[in-house]
Amino acid sequence: MIETPRLLLRPHALEDFEPWYAMFSDRELFRFIAVPHLSREDGWNRLLRYAGHWSLLGYGMFAVFDKASGKLIGDVGLADFHRGLGERFDDVPEASWIMARSTHRRGLAAEAVAASHDWLARAHAPARTVCIINPENAASLRLAEKFGYRPFGSTIYKDGAYTMLERPAS
Structure with missing residues (x-):
């Protein structure tokens, strides 16, 4: 588990599924995401995929909890999603973050991204x-830039246009 001043981050557990x-x-939260809505089945399979990352790779996505309320408020981490975007993309850990709308503009995403990147760098x-x-x-894009990500290309993924960004090790 990772603890920051306002957050707790840990691998997902079965009891996290409903929240x-x-x-x-x-x-609305997913308007910029390739798959804007997940069925329960797809959501369940994604949660199991997250667990598989930890089991097989030793890293993955973290469930993010507000320390004050104990509520699950986000998904942040690094994973290997095998998106098929080429060697320059698919052969390295891919950062991912999404935080509940109630957390926006409070610096919580930056806090969680920093913690997950610091953990991955050490581990x-x-x-x-x-x-x-x-x-x-x-x-x-602003959050990615804050953490040193820079554009290196563009791609189409699941019928949507995306900017590919990279971050050298610090």
Whole structure:
């Protein structure tokens, strides 16, 4: 488990499914995401995929909890999603973050992203990490830039346009 001043981050557990799926059912939150709505079955399979990352790779997505309330408020971490975007993208950990709308503009995403990247650097020391972001998602692009991600290309993924970004190891 990772603790920050306002957050707790840990790998997902089965009891996270209902609050996690409720967050993932917020269509407005997902307007910039390749899959804007998940069925319960798809959500369940995604949660199991997250567990598989930890089991097989030793890293993955963290469930993010507000320390004050104990509520699940986000998904942040690094994973290997095998998106098929090429060697320069698919062969390194991919950063991913999404936080409940109630947390926006409070610096919580930055706090969680910093904690997950710091943990990965200590535990695995990757040479670089990558992410893809919808070019219309200005807030996410600002967050990526804050953590040293720089554009290196663009791609179409699941019928949507995305900017590919990379971050060298610090």
